[in-house]
Amino acid sequence: MSTSSAHAGFDARGALRAALRAVQTESGLPVAFGAFVEGSTAVLSEFRGTRTNNLHSLEVRAGSGLGGRVIAENRPAAVNDYRTADTITHEYDTWVLSEGLASIAAAPVMVRDRLAGLIYVATRDRNALGDRSKSAILSAGRRLSTELTVQDEVRRRMRDAEVVATVAPEHVRDVASLEEIRALHAELRAVAQLISDAGLSQRIADLSKRLAHVGTGTAAASGTVVRLSAREVDVLAQIALGCTNQEAATRLSIKPETAKAYLRGAMRKLDAHTRFEAVVRARALRLIP
Structure with a gap:
């Protein structure tokens, strides 16, 4: 599903922005950002709480970095210190560290059993992310998944109806x-x-x-x-x-x-x-x- 085709006429980016506002509020963390996934690549497109534009339009590939790990495994992941984490690769250190991010969690957004997007929440402190943060990002991911699935279904029904x-x-x-x-x-x-x-x-x-x-x-x-x-x-x-x-x-x-x-x-x-x-x-x- 593409934001330029499958979501045409639908406010998918607005739904993503709403999810980021919610996860930022519910987690209490200062930074949240997100991306839509095309194939095996996510393009970071929506941000809250960032201080620079360094992450804007960054392409995250499957298997690379924290987001790439989520794409490859289709499940949430987190690191408490991005710089030293040995559970991820470090292709994106320049962009992430220039924003000053340390503890980061990411969760997948699924639409009809297919990965459609990513939601991130982050802090500039090197502290373990607590249950509140992890619960918030999972909850926001599920809500966004529901919203995008509904949009996809409406789009399908409208396409059929317009033909009829x-x-x-x-x-x-x-x-x-x-x-x-x-x-x-x-x-x-x-x-x-x-x-x-x-x-x-x-x-x-x-x-x-x-x-x-x-x-x-x-x-x-x-x-x-x-x-x-x-x-x-x-x-x-x-x-x-x-x-x-x-x-x-x-x-x-x-x-x-x-x-x-x-x-x-x-x-x-x-x-x-x-x-x-x-x-x-x-x-x-x-x-x-």
């Missing part, structure tokens, strides 16, 4: 194709609940509307205007797949009673007396595919 959304409604002829569109629409709205980027959320909302139009070849009822909230559409899209309130709630990461309330609101606006009737009317109005 180019299909003209009249060309959707078989039931299997229509059900695939409906499933993709519901999944996209469900995974959108896991992201916080407002711009990306709007892109997903716009794309889901395009899918709703692909899903039906009939025009919206003349003169009929029904405005459902985004959450009401989210729940109705799950119900349209045959989900129970509990299942819809699980997919959308909300409480069952909340899902039930949104469904009631949608039914009231659609003047529907049953779940099935609500789905039929929402489809006729092109609110869902």
Whole structure:
């Protein structure tokens, strides 16, 4: 996954910066920095607490230095005195020591069982890094891994949905194709609940509307205007797949009673007396595919 391709349109660097702020706060250590990994090389790109630019854009290769050890072994590592550590190689001493760093820990960031990045935390004192520091970097690494995995999944779903959304409604002829569109629409709205980027959320909302139009070849009822909230559409899209309130709630990461309330609101606006009737009317109005 590349920050220039796989993360296009996503704030991967912002997620990394947030992780560095968190690990710096939670560890109490003055320096934190990170990198994305391409193949077997990491390029240091985000920094907090550094005094120079010496580490900026430094390429760390697998097996070389502390970060290279983490890349090669896919597990956290630490040294209490970088200058004298005999558990790592010393190709990067000039850059690390010119920044005045001594005790350093590094942890991998995984996305779908693949190394995607590194997080470092450091101090200029030659002291053993305590449990607080090690716990902080592991926690930050896991959170960043989750964020990047979600971004990767949203990107995949949006790519598939954008392809489907180019299909003209009249060309959707078989039931299997229509059900695939409906499933993709519901999944996209469900995974959108896991992201916080407002711009990306709007892109997903716009794309889901395009899918709703692909899903039906009939025009919206003349003169009929029904405005459902985004959450009401989210729940109705799950119900349209045959989900129970509990299942819809699980997919959308909300409480069952909340899902039930949104469904009631949608039914009231659609003047529907049953779940099935609500789905039929929402489809006729092109609110869902």
